[in-house]
Amino acid sequence: MRNFSTKAGKITRLSVILVTLLFGFCMFRYMVKRIIGALPTLLILITISFFMIRVAPGGPFDTEKDLPPEIQKNLEAKYHLDEPLYQQYFRYLGDIVQGDFGPSFQYKDYTVTELIAKGFPVSLTIGGFALLLALIIGVTLGTVAAVRQNSWVDYFLMSTAMTGISVPNFVVAPLLILFFAVYRNWFPAGGWGDGQWNYLVLPVLALSLRYVAYIARLMRGSMIEILRSDYIRTAKAKGLSTTQTVLKHALKPALMPVVSYLGPAAAGIITGSVVIEKIFGVPGLGRYFVQGALNRDYTLVMGVIIFIGVLIVVFNLIVDILYAVLDPKIRLEHK
Amino acid sequence: MSIKNETLNAAGKLSHDKDEHGKSLWYYAWHRLKQNKLAYGSGIVLILMIVLMLLGPALSPYEFDFIDWENMSIPPDFASKHYFGTDALGRDLFVRTLYGGRISLMVGFVATFVSLVIGITYGSISGYMGGRTDNIMMRIVDIMYALPFMFLVIMLMVVFGRHIFLIFAAIGGYIWLDMARIVRGQTLALKGKEFVESAIAIGATTPTIIFKHIVPNLLGIVAVYVTLTIPQVILVESFLSFLGLGVQEPYTSWGALVNEGAQDMEIAAWSLIFPALFLAVTLFCFNFIGDGLRDALDPKEQ
Numbered sequence: 001m002r003n004f005s006t007k008a009g010k011i012t013r014l015s016v017i018l019v020t021l022l023f024g025f026c027m028f029r030y031m032v033k034r035i036i037g038a039l040p041t042l043l044i045l046i047t048i049s050f051f052m053i054r055v056a057p058g059g060p061f062d063t064e065k066d067l068p069p070e071i072q073k074n075l076e077a078k079y080h081l082d083e084p085l086y087q088q089y090f091r092y093l094g095d096i097v098q099g100d101f102g103p104s105f106q107y108k109d110y111t112v113t114e115l116i117a118k119g120f121p122v123s124l125t126i127g128g129f130a131l132l133l134a135l136i137i138g139v140t141l142g143t144v145a146a147v148r149q150n151s152w153v154d155y156f157l158m159s160t161a162m163t164g165i166s167v168p169n170f171v172v173a174p175l176l177i178l179f180f181a182v183y184r185n186w187f188p189a190g191g192w193g194d195g196q197w198n199y200l201v202l203p204v205l206a207l208s209l210r211y212v213a214y215i216a217r218l219m220r221g222s223m224i225e226i227l228r229s230d231y232i233r234t235a236k237a238k239g240l241s242t243t244q245t246v247l248k249h250a251l252k253p254a255l256m257p258v259v260s261y262l263g264p265a266a267a268g269i270i271t272g273s274v275v276i277e278k279i280f281g282v283p284g285l286g287r288y289f290v291q292g293a294l295n296r297d298y299t300l301v302m303g304v305i306i307f308i309g310v311l312i313v314v315f316n317l318i319v320d321i322l323y324a325v326l327d328p329k330i331r332l333e334h335k
Numbered sequence: 336m337s338i339k340n341e342t343l344n345a346a347g348k349l350s351h352d353k354d355e356h357g358k359s360l361w362y363y364a365w366h367r368l369k370q371n372k373l374a375y376g377s378g379i380v381l382i383l384m385i386v387l388m389l390l391g392p393a394l395s396p397y398e399f400d401f402i403d404w405e406n407m408s409i410p411p412d413f414a415s416k417h418y419f420g421t422d423a424l425g426r427d428l429f430v431r432t433l434y435g436g437r438i439s440l441m442v443g444f445v446a447t448f449v450s451l452v453i454g455i456t457y458g459s460i461s462g463y464m465g466g467r468t469d470n471i472m473m474r475i476v477d478i479m480y481a482l483p484f485m486f487l488v489i490m491l492m493v494v495f496g497r498h499i500f501l502i503f504a505a506i507g508g509y510i511w512l513d514m515a516r517i518v519r520g521q522t523l524a525l526k527g528k529e530f531v532e533s534a535i536a537i538g539a540t541t542p543t544i545i546f547k548h549i550v551p552n553l554l555g556i557v558a559v560y561v562t563l564t565i566p567q568v569i570l571v572e573s574f575l576s577f578l579g580l581g582v583q584e585p586y587t588s589w590g591a592l593v594n595e596g597a598q599d600m601e602i603a604a605w606s607l608i609f610p611a612l613f614l615a616v617t618l619f620c621f622n623f624i625g626d627g628l629r630d631a632l633d634p635k636e637q
Contacts, residue, residue, distance in 0.1 A: 040478055041478045041481040044478060044482070045483075045487075048482075048487065052494050055494060162619065162622060162623070163615075163619065165622060166615055166618040166619040167615045168614070168615075170573070170574065170577045170590070170593060170594070171593055171611040171614065174593070174596070174597035174607055174611075175607075175611070177600075178607070182600075182601050267483070271483070271486070274485075275574065275577060278578065279597065289486070289489070290489075290578055293489050293492075293493045293578075293580065294579065296493055298493075298494075301489075301490050302490070305483060305487065305490060308483045308486060309482065309483055312481065312483060313481065316481075
């Protein structure tokens, strides 16, 4: 037991506090640096979106019949459309910083922010479960294949994984519906219910399959490399069983490539959810996006794009911090 | 005299060795690729499919946009020569699947070629110049990487209308980022090599060095990357067509066909299964060839 009342104990306690503070400070500085680094990307994204929308024909107040000029003028004044373009641009930037994406063209009673707030939790549920499933199953299968390298288990798992990578999710999803909802009435073919688990199964499965396969391949490769290293041989020589060696010594370092793949995987899952939500009729962000795109609801499309840009930036930051926490060799400042 | 002879002999031998060696990298790569049953088989399947796509429509009496009023939504039937059945509008699915394949593959090849040209040029210049130029060029790539590309392409389609050349340009204009990064990495490794130094010593200009000396040495990795990019592009195009934002009626592509098939799969499963099968098999083949080529060209395997 450490005795904190002695002088030495006090010094120990002080140094623990200092190290924690230092680490916290480094982490904070790193996060600020990363967020500043991501700003140009977001700015470019916003700028591209803003000017593309301005080029596009039509506006939020176009109706079948021409409005009286006074009303048109009032409306334009209310939404600042009568100002010069650069002023509108900066106003839009300011609005976005405050989380205001403007009115939707298509859903007249909603603002884009409200629509995003409605759709995002649904998408997050599906995407989160898909990523979790991909991680758990992918890591397990990859590890099994690596431990049994060049056996029939390995060949079977890896050719299945290749199939999983080659078959796109918009092919998997209808097939899943065909077999598990139409031929066998196990799960609902679409809809959301109120997010009950049986509505989740098929969309999550269809969304995650490709990433299960990819993570399994990644995991197998890195696990094979780790299993060949000297310290694993030492662990085996010490008399540990294969299971113990893998779980206690090999798993953590072998996970590193998978962790760095999480960023691209999340971006892919976000993109994939557009298709999955369309097929299953799930009222998430992706379906609003496609509906918006097909109905030329420019502000909605733009709002979703910018929101997703921010989301990806934040997620990549989390992944990088996770990476640094898992691997002590990487110092945050040097990245 | 004898010394001169010896030198000549040695030189002759050297050049002979060099010939052997020059042939052997690709020769052995080809040899190893042939040993890889999966990759070799995939290559053959792919060639057969391309031949079928080019010649197949001529085997059928129907045009891709011909509407057969008497045979709407019928299952595969050889008597009426609808080998894959017809869709809900009575169009022949055999011909449409093959036509869709032409479009999908064409988009795949053209967009990959666009990305190849941009990526090699950009990456080799960035890597060879180094320093501040490299920093700025790679920073631009980083920024573009972080953009949610698929969403921007969809927006592009919405704002500027859907045109096949827009699809080429949009996909090619994004896919080159990976190529540029890979080429830059290889260029960095190559630029310290003796043959580059000797080219500098001879007085070759920078463009000559980059395009005559460095780029030919990148072809191995580029070949691998191209076979892995083509399926990626086909996938992106199918994705857009599936959402109804890609190729326009009456033209079609695999993504659009899968989309139509998915809508009436409960009553007409064949309209989903055939295009989906063609798409999956093609992607499968390209992925296996890419993997095989990577193993075959891997110097560690020698």
